[in-house]
Amino acid sequence: MIASKDLRYWRFIVILICALGFFYVGTRSKFAQSTFFNQGQSEWHSVHGNRPGSSGTTPSGLGKPPPLIGKAPGPRANATFVTLARNSDVWELARSIRMVEDRFNRRYNYDWVFLNDKPFDNTFKKVTSALVSGKTSYGLIPVEHWSFPSWIDQDKAAKTREDFARREIIYGGSAPYRHMCRFQSGFFYRQELLNQYKYYWRVEPSIDIYCDISEDPFRLMEENNKQYGFVISLYEYRETIETLWKTVKKFISNHPEHIAKDNLMDFVSDDGGENYNLCHFWSNFEIASLDFLRSQAYTDYFETLDKEGGFFYERWGDAPVHSIAAALLLNKTDLHFFENIGYRHNPFVHCPMSEQHRVDHGCTCNPAENFDWKGYSCTSRYFDRQNMVKPDGYELQM
Numbered sequence: 001m002i003a004s005k006d007l008r009y010w011r012f013i014v015i016l017i018c019a020l021g022f023f024y025v026g027t028r029s030k031f032a033q034s035t036f037f038n039q040g041q042s043e044w045h046s047v048h049g050n051r052p053g054s055s056g057t058t059p060s061g062l063g064k065p066p067p068l069i070g071k072a073p074g075p076r077a078n079a080t081f082v083t084l085a086r087n088s089d090v091w092e093l094a095r096s097i098r099m100v101e102d103r104f105n106r107r108y109n110y111d112w113v114f115l116n117d118k119p120f121d122n123t124f125k126k127v128t129s130a131l132v133s134g135k136t137s138y139g140l141i142p143v144e145h146w147s148f149p150s151w152i153d154q155d156k157a158a159k160t161r162e163d164f165a166r167r168e169i170i171y172g173g174s175a176p177y178r179h180m181c182r183f184q185s186g187f188f189y190r191q192e193l194l195n196q197y198k199y200y201w202r203v204e205p206s207i208d209i210y211c212d213i214s215e216d217p218f219r220l221m222e223e224n225n226k227q228y229g230f231v232i233s234l235y236e237y238r239e240t241i242e243t244l245w246k247t248v249k250k251f252i253s254n255h256p257e258h259i260a261k262d263n264l265m266d267f268v269s270d271d272g273g274e275n276y277n278l279c280h281f282w283s284n285f286e287i288a289s290l291d292f293l294r295s296q297a298y299t300d301y302f303e304t305l306d307k308e309g310g311f312f313y314e315r316w317g318d319a320p321v322h323s324i325a326a327a328l329l330l331n332k333t334d335l336h337f338f339e340n341i342g343y344r345h346n347p348f349v350h351c352p353m354s355e356q357h358r359v360d361h362g363c364t365c366n367p368a369e370n371f372d373w374k375g376y377s378c379t380s381r382y383f384d385r386q387n388m389v390k391p392d393g394y395e396l397q398m
């Protein structure tokens with residue numbers, strides 16, 4: 001009797017231990033599985049934009065990707081942010097940097113190069129270096145990169161400025177603006193502080209970044225062999241570049257060897273290269289290859305333009321200058337449209353089209369303000385020329 005009672009007692013203890021063991025292993029593996037699943041999903045999501053099977057918004061918060069916290073894993077590209085600025089730009093620039101850091105760089109810690117035609121003051125250095133999570137460096141632009149070259153007739157340049165000011169052409173009366181455009185066109189990438197880098201992301205004061213950036217745009221450029229990336233495109237003011245295309249044609253006939261075989265000429269010209277249609281990528285945002293700008297092709301191109309004097313005798317902007325180079329000297333597959341980067345530079349906004357993307361990445365832009373499909377944008381033309389499928393709902397934003 002006593003023995004069988006003991007047996008029942010011990011049998012109960014063993015079953016209890018086994019049950020507790022199974023319960024423990026079960027809960028642990030379930031936890032591990034769900035963590036792994038989440039990681040897998042977020043990885044897929046970051047590469048492809050939308051998670052499999054996801055559609056519509058998730059107002060309850062269910063199915064949201066994990067928050068982007070901590071240092072991003074994986075390798076970095078050899079890349080830097082670059083900003084040209086005056087000391088007086090510091091507070092508007094501080095806003096821009098803060099947004100770039102919050103939405104992206106705090107997890108990646110890329111460096112930031114600041115350039116100025118005057119020495120940066122202590123406030124500028126203190127404020128900016130406190131905000132940037134990577135290394136900061138400050139360069140003084142050599143005077144030969146920010147002055148009238150010897151072949152420019154200064155009287156003629158001054159007359160142009162007066163004439164442009166009278167006609168109320170934007171920045172038409174400004175000499176510094178012209179130095180800035182010439183510098184951004186042909187000299188920023190030659191500054192010593194940029195020598196060590198392969199890719200740059202240009203950031204200006206007073207911009208907005210509207211969404212979390214979960215995929216490293218520099219790595220995207222590197223892994224896909226991209227050379228030039230943009231978010232907004234539009235038409236240039238004709239008065240500022242009257243003779244630019246004539247000069248581009250001169251370059252083409254002097255250097256046919258530099259024109260890429262599979263170029264994007266039909267993005268910038270509607271008649272096979274006879275005339276410029278004024279389309280350009282807005283260069284206040286650029287993620288691009290420094291090697292492209294350092295190439296012999298771009299060097300010869302800039303030299304032809306610079307000798308013509310249009311930076312001073314008209315008011316050639318660095319945006320059409322870069323864009324025409326990207327369209328003609330690169331193959332069309334070298335260009336990239338950063339759909340997922342919500343961005344504003346007054347007065348235009350790029351807001352990602354996918355509602356799921358906007359929800360998952362905490363976007364704060366109003367999709368109704370998206371400029372891409374409006375009449376003054378060239379992005380629709382870009383999609384057509386690249387044979388890209390336009391996103392669902394684009395007609396509603398026209």
Ligand SMILES: Nc1nc2c(ncn2[C@@H]2O[C@H](COP(=O)(O)OP(=O)(O)O)[C@@H](O)[C@H]2O)c(=O)[nH]1
Pocket residue numbers: 083084085086089115116117118176177180203204205284
């Ligand atoms: N150092 C320096 N930077 C300038 C000067 N003018 C403009 N910039 C910078 O060049 C970029 C373009 O100038 P911005 O005023 O934004 O021109 P907009 O975007 O065409 O209206 C910005 O990053 C400015 O901070 C200048 O005279 N000196």
Ligand SMILES: [Mg+2]
Pocket residue numbers: 204205284345
């Ligand atoms: Mg600006």
